[in-house]
Amino acid sequence: MAWNNLTYAGWGRARSASGKVARPERQSALSRDVATTPAPAFGLRRSYGDVALNDGGTAYDMSRLDRVLSFDAETGVVEVEAGMPVGALARSFAKHGWLPAVMPGTGFATVGGSIANDVHGKNHHTEGTFGQHVTEITLLQGNRVEIITPESGTIWQATIGGLGQTGVIAKAKLQLMPCPGELMKLRETRIANLDAFLKAFDDSDAPYAVGWIDATATGDRLGRGIFEESELVAGRDAGKEHSRAVPLNAPGWALSAPIVRLFNEAYYRRIPARGKTSVKPIWDVLFPLDAIHDWNRLYGKRGFNQFQCVIPPERVDMLRTMLERIGASHLASPLAVLKKMGAARGGYMSFPMAGYTLAVDFPNRDGATELISDLTDMTHDAGGRIYFAKDGVAEAAQVKGMYPEQGDWVKAAAKADPGNLFETDLVRRLELRDIAHMAQDETGA
Amino acid sequence: MTQTWIILGATSSMARAMARRLAKDGARLLLCGRDMDDLAASAVDCLARGAASAEALRFDARDHATFAPIIDKAASEEGEINCAVFVGSMPDQAEIDADPALLDGVVQDSYIGPATFLTLLAPHIESRARGTVVGVTSVAGDRGRIGNYVYGSAKAGFATYLSGLRNRLTRAGGHVVTVKPGFVDTAMTWGIEGMFLVATPDAVAKDIMRAVAKKRNVIYTPFFWRYIMLIIRHIPEFIFKKMSI
CATH class of the missing domain: 3.40.462.10 (FAD-linked oxidases, C-terminal domain)
Structure with missing residues (x-):
């Protein structure tokens, strides 16, 4: 695989990272690379800080994996590669009467990033979050490929909004919402x-x-x-x-x-x-x-x-x-x-x-x-x-304590990624996967 | 009228970007290459973006038996048949120096394969009296340099072939666009040191689409490479032979 030594930043550019980055253009290359070198992934880096950065480590740039993989015109379920920008998805499908149910404030946010941060939009009060309209996710956990759905239990809830800590999100199926036009x-x-x-x-x-x-x-x-x-x-x-x-x-x-x-x-x-x-x-x-x-x-x-x-x-x-x-x-x-x-x-x-x-x-x-x-x-x-x-x-x-279900997440993330290979700068800085949070949770604090 | 476009080497990022632009215009697409799973994914993507049809077909520059089924498929469509060639391979020059047998593959991928395909396709363009061939070569073909002269010479051969093909097809109502990209941000150049003025694949695709619409003959993309290469071509050989650029 080809690695590029890069210095890259979050959208706010106040935080940056240096390290080896691979930018696969095919799913086969992505799964082969993640199997040998598990590392966190980033999309178009529209997160402001360091949630998608991995300073001194390796990372995957998903921006070239941005295709529609299948679409059911009857049900409005679309499968896309994780690097697909939400805005591009909207532009492709709105003219056919379908729209992502939840879209964040920038159309450059990718589907993978929108899942990993469980983003919301101006319609949060009516449609909820992005992750609530996802029906299936293909996760790469080292050499394991996990296809998960809302019925998969804790791994699903740990992946939606899970900051990429359960594996690289390679593809996802979304339930689009009918729309009257553009x-x-x-x-x-x-x-x-x-x-x-x-x-x-x-x-x-x-x-x-x-x-x-x-x-x-x-x-x-x-x-x-x-x-x-x-x-x-x-x-x-x-x-x-x-x-x-x-x-x-x-x-x-x-x-x-x-x-x-x-x-x-x-x-x-x-x-x-x-x-x-x-x-x-x-x-x-x-x-x-x-x-x-x-x-x-x-x-x-x-x-x-x-x-x-x-x-x-x-x-x-x-x-x-x-x-x-x-x-x-x-x-x-x-x-x-x-x-x-x-x-x-x-x-x-x-x-x-x-x-x-x-x-x-x-x-x-x-x-x-x-x-x-x-x-x-x-x-x-x-x-x-x-x-x-x-x-x-x-x-x-x-x-500490801001996220009451953090303990459940720490457990599920530890199971999915026992080697802490998908940690990012923010996860380390805020010690989010620290076992201490789990103990605190179990003692009922 | 709907156009049919054969895209050879459709898994490359430049080809993908061009296929998307053609899809938006409602073209019929034949996406040809070796990685069938990847091509199938691109075909669905192009359909979602507005292509009238999109199909994945096997093309291997080194296996000429794969050529006829593609040409037959295109010939079965009504209207204009066009073809864009993005194939080629660029092993490290040092590897070729150590193993000259590699030279054969480079010339097959970058010249013999595509030129053979286009020679088979040419009569169809002539008989319909319309259609455009886009041949992607490289600025590396403008002058042999120490870093990649085998790749460069194969691309130079292909560029000369395209020049002759243009001469032939023009009189029959067709057209040939020779595209010479500079550094493009693709998997081929990812991680290579010393890249500068790097263009995105989509910027190149946009230039190609404009060149097709305007029936340009030879384009450099981005445009300033024309001037960079003008200078490089005019450096006297007695100086150039000592340079490593």
Whole structure:
């Protein structure tokens, strides 16, 4: 097999890894390579931190394994290779009336990564997580090939959202959802503050709902933003695929506090006070940033971190405290998102829980790491949890107890991968597979 | 009108990228190569992306008995028959130096096999008075270099063949595009040191599609390789023979 010595990074580019990487182009090459050299896999590296990195070790780049392997037009079940980007799947099938039921905020997330992080989308409250629509997974565990289904028991729940620790996800079958066309009707409304936002989420019956938050706003305007509700509608996307790219790293001041405040003010005023309704292609609504390739370069060469947590509904007070801290820090970027989540989750280590999820990007500047660390502690205190697909900052002690089913996962992962060969940088950093978590769980802590 | 495209060496990443673009345009695809499982997967993928039909067929550049069934299959389709050739092999030059018997395989894969296939196909393009042949050669064929001159010479032979075939098919209403890629990010170049200005397979496929539409004769992809090779071809031999580039 061919190995390439590479330095590669997560999407935030604040964390990187160096090591040997193989990039098989055929399933036969992948299974042969994993049999001799078991190692973790990554897709298009849209996770922000180091969940898919393996510094000093070996790894598999799955991006060339991106094909549709079978499709049943009667049932809408499709089998794909793990490197298939979710957005490409949507574009191929929406015109035939089928759509991935759950899609994350970028269409460049691969199916393998979407399973391993059990991602959610703007319709989490109606459709649950990505993993809940997966019907079969082909796992490579060294020289063993395991085909698992939701009936397979603990290995299934340990694989959905399991951060790749049960083996390399080579292929998966997904149950697609019927869709009327390639378009969405989008309703955007200005929201004055956090209370109004929470009420808007409660009052909404839209299948897709998400809020953009002006994280620089303080005082009476704390938590102000734009509420986006959308639904699938009939019609074809007549436009051509278009994209622009950020050619170079932006200078450090590009996302400095005054510029972000100006941008956010303009972005807020973009929507008239009476609101705005439009019809757009699905991908423009669900993947707004995908039209700008390599937008992570806007944060300059030091990169950025995203903080994402979910807070139980009874602890909205903590959400407010967090937004106050973020507003006062002058570190926030324009990218801040609030969403009300349902309880649905697919596996032991799936992120979602009933409550509110907040995601904010912070340029990798002085003070940002400390701020994220404080926000992580606040999340822990509120009985919430942070999202491993985003994290690049937390320490092991801070995440202890956040995932109540971690003990079950540790056991299943140890069984599937007794040699800890699929561990990644994040799994090691947060000591996620540490036996101590298991002991804690068994003593009823 | 639906076009039929024979893709030889369809398991390569450049060929896959081109097949996907052809699928999007609704072409009928004959995906030819040796790894039948992999080709079957690509065929399903192309169907999902809009191909009118997609079929996996066995093609081995060193087994000429595999050629006729592919040509018969294409000839049974109505309309335009086109063919894109992505086959070739590039063992390490040092390995060939140590075992000259390897030379035979390189020339079979990169020249004799594809040229024989195209010679069998040419009458069908002539009789239909339309159809395009895309032959992927390499910038390595423009000048023999110490690092890969056996591969380069086989590709040079194929490029000269394509030039003659263009001469022949043009007068019958067909066309031949010679494609000379520089460094492309494929399994062949993965992990090789000293790669620069590397293009993605899809960028190459996009260039090829444009060249077919515009009936270009010889393209370098990405385009700047034309100028790089212009310089390299014009270095006087008494200097070039001492260089290792």
